[in-house]
Amino acid sequence: MKKNLGVIQAVYPMPVLMVAAYDENGKVNVMNAAWGMICNSDRIALFIDEDHKTTQNLLKTKAFTVSIADRDHMDVADFFGIASGNKMEDKFGRTGYTAVKSEFVNAPVIDEFPVVMECELADVVENDSFYCIVGKILNTAAEEAVLSENGKVDPTKLQALIFDQFQHGYYITGEQVGKAWNAGAGWMKK
Numbered sequence: 001m002k003k004n005l006g007v008i009q010a011v012y013p014m015p016v017l018m019v020a021a022y023d024e025n026g027k028v029n030v031m032n033a034a035w036g037m038i039c040n041s042d043r044i045a046l047f048i049d050e051d052h053k054t055t056q057n058l059l060k061t062k063a064f065t066v067s068i069a070d071r072d073h074m075d076v077a078d079f080f081g082i083a084s085g086n087k088m089e090d091k092f093g094r095t096g097y098t099a100v101k102s103e104f105v106n107a108p109v110i111d112e113f114p115v116v117m118e119c120e121l122a123d124v125v126e127n128d129s130f131y132c133i134v135g136k137i138l139n140t141a142a143e144e145a146v147l148s149e150n151g152k153v154d155p156t157k158l159q160a161l162i163f164d165q166f167q168h169g170y171y172i173t174g175e176q177v178g179k180a181w182n183a184g185a186g187w188m189k190k
Contacts, residue, residue, distance in 0.1 A: 011165065012165065017036045058133065069160070
């Protein structure tokens, strides 16, 4: 029997995304965003507040990057979610992490995170329910260490962080238990 829990955000897993943009002086700012998703073959939607420093920066530069946080960098990924760029002068600098300018957009690529999507601002969708930044993905880059033999990102090597909204924990991606567009194929014959 199910127990009523009230209104909670019962979607699991949630990604742990590092959104990065330059400010007007070229300084890197990064935030941790769990409310993001791919919304088209070349688009990513980030449901983030307008008042975040990173949001304000990307609105000015019209560009940003989105990296996937991994197990090895969990502490800094969490710090980027705890610390506010509006209150802390140089939260990126505090970590000692490094960034290089994207070849595709005017935004920083954080060296330490293994997978990054380089995006230009495509749209801002705002209504009474949400504020959404939509980016057009111009390039995705990945460290060779997280690639499989076929040249694609291997989730078991990536060890991407996933966020648990129930207990507020971080977990990592694990074993493959089936193949998409195949595991349910037997039901097509019934």
